[in-house]
Amino acid sequence: MKPYPILLSSLLALLLLLSGVSLLFGAEQISIDNLVATLWQGGDLDFIVNQYRLPRLLIAVLVGIGLAVSGLLTQAVIRNPLASPDLMGISGGAGFAACLLLLVWPQIGSVWLPLAALVGGFSAAAIIWLLNRWHQPSPARLALVGIAISAFFTSCIDFLLVLNPVEVNSAMVWLTGSLWGRNWDYIWPLLPWLLILVPFSLYLAWSLDLLALGDESANALGVNTERLQISALFTAVALASVSVAVCGTIAFVGLLAPHAARLLVGFRHQLLVPVTALIGALLVLSADTLARNLAPPMELPAGVLTATLGAPYFIFLLSRYKGW
Amino acid sequence: MSTATVRIINSRYWASGTVMALLLMAAFVFSLISQSQFGLSFDDLWLTLSAPDPASLNQQVILSLRLPRSLVACLIGVNLGIAGALMQGLTRNPLASPTLFAINSGAACLMALSSIGLGLFSDLPIELITFIGAFIGGSLVLWLGGGLSSQLNPLRLILAGIAINALFSSFTRAVLIIADDKAYSLLHWLSGSLSEIDWASWSQLWPVSLVAMVLALTTCRGLNLASLGDQSAASLGLNVLNLRLRVCCAILVLTAISVTLAGPIVFVGLIAPHICRRLFNHNHFLVVPLSGLIGACIVSVADLLSRFVVPQAETPVGIITALIGTPIFIYLALKEPAS
């Protein structure tokens, strides 16, 4: 295990490098001098770099952070390392609500999408929370309910699309985990949420370590477990929902980023939050960069790549997990 | 138990069974004639049976469009209901459903991929492609979820299902975006629709379903034993692996043929066994076939409703089952005591 500051700097450096790559490569390749010049002064390439690739890069990073930290918090509250917001139907709820808004009110500014998504995400989360509270279900049962809720919201979305066939394409593009067409308009709705919620997650981190000892032990040590779980779950749902509002469901980030982080730094959440955030950003950014460059000018949705890489790794984790 | 009590229980079962059968018949009959642009009525139906007239347009509509569709709806309902009962018996979890096996998403994915002309599949008939896709999905989940190992862990199976489902859905969605001209028809199929059904579908459906149903019925005794736990059942003489193979085969075939003809129809396999256990008991000899009956009711009623929900248009039946099914499912999930 590397000492923590070195690890953190390495991840940051990697992120910067990847950012550079993502700005340089694409349907049109740009040289480094041109890139630097355009960033400072604009010019012919201003559109591609400053209006297209740069905001997209920033959104990928922000969404990656949001999804990853959301997954970390969900796993801490549900106390199962295989939990994640997309598996619990939260992304489905968020997606449905935002989709509803888009189809019913196509002119609405993108500022309102995260709010609608929040309402949807929280509705789904409420069901899961109630279930967890009343019955303390086994992880299997919780997973099954999550699947059902996801399937329900997917059907609801399909229903909306059937009613409004004209909007199918835009809805599809928006729903599938993709960063296509995301520009500066989408950053401003997203940024405030992250600026507040990620530091808040760090604040909850120490108490989350105690929560891992079990409800009774945590209570005995002076932790208000109920308030902690609600705060953590609230934050997780909010982060997942706003990320879904901007990019649709990018699967597996919330599941795998925390895992990878744990392999690198252990169980302490104060260390995990920053590392998970960085790994999430790296995952989404690489997925999107690859997606844009595999078969240009055709763009695959980033969600396909995260699923293609994520699913096999997840299965691998399943076979190694000894907690059965 | 006194004979009087046994008689009471049996008569209660008969009552429930009869109600279900009547409901099914009502849905069947109504779906033959309702909401048609040709204005079908009971008279047309009566005439079709008593005085068949090949020249009458109304009668032709009933015979060649409505009748196969209602029959297929019924049989698909039976298939999914039985598959659901088997799934819940296999995983010993009342919240499991055939969707877990990524059968639907596998079929959808392969169909989507072939519709954009990808790979070697584009020359085969569409039904074969979806069937193969369904099988690939199901087998992958089974293999990766440890279904063939000595200890079946339901959670691992469920999680493998989630992962494979996510994988296939992402490919399907990618196709939806890339091939936007095909998006609408693909989406329509993905929602589970019975509007394309004809007699050819029926002739494909019933032989395969019959074989799978017979296979399913042979597993009833084994499932009863397996509900005690794999180890207890094995010590009672059950060949656990053999049972699991037969059950999985039956689930795969029943669900695959249904998704091939009508697209993914969810929740039927989840709800039907639940209702069955409420009305009857947990004996698989009753649960398996009667879940089929209840499944048929659900799909027939949903198909009937699908013509009414949006005026002058049809809502895909899969959406109706999902919209009705989820509140019921959540209610059931919240009511069940922790296991």
Added chain:
Amino acid sequence: MLTIENLTVSYGKKPILNDLSLTIKQGSITALIGPNGCGKSTLLKSIAGSLKPTAGRISLAGQDIGLLGHKERAQRLSMLAQSPTTPEGITVRQLVSFGRNPYLSNWGRLSQQDHQVVDQALTGTGLADLAQSRLDQLSGGQRQRAWIAMVLAQDTDYVLLDEPTTYLDLAHQIELMRLMQKMNQQGKTIIVVLHDLNQACRYCDQLVVLKAGEVQAQGSSEQIFTRELLRQVFSFEAQIINDPVANKPMCIAL
């Protein structure tokens, strides 16, 4: 002094503890004993604050602890749960440091003094050498000692132990009981739920016998440990003899 007045605790509609009243003397070691399902763990958890009572009051030195904040309560009472979960990769020292939580802010920074308390707890339980070892690499007995060290680091006057010996072999059980007596000698009041009646008699000053959510008897083992009690509460026939080593009552099943 810990006073419990008219305590009723229910799971859903079913009352587990019914109008229960009890006093625990400061400085004693009290064992809660009783047949399965009598509510002893429930009582302990209610005192510790994990379970909210439907009715009744628990007071410490006259003050209602239901009105205390979480951390304030944790500075007066500590509890070792029956089957606590161990986060993966945690070291002994990290676990024991958690015991200082009631005195820390939400950021979890330990002061010099906190570190000293942790050191003392580690030494007191003989774990000073194992401080950097991972908890999951220790034996059952060592792991339980680590949890006790955490409770020691919490430095409370009242310590609650929920079946601390259940998963230990005999040698470690005795070691734990002795540790418990040592804690008591340092001034802590201990309430422990035990299954083993002979251990309860030997190591504890006071016994509280529970059945069906009510107190059946309370007193020292010499006072209340009789054949009739065992017959009535535990439904088994036994002979009571005097333990020659500890000079306390002991039961032998007939």
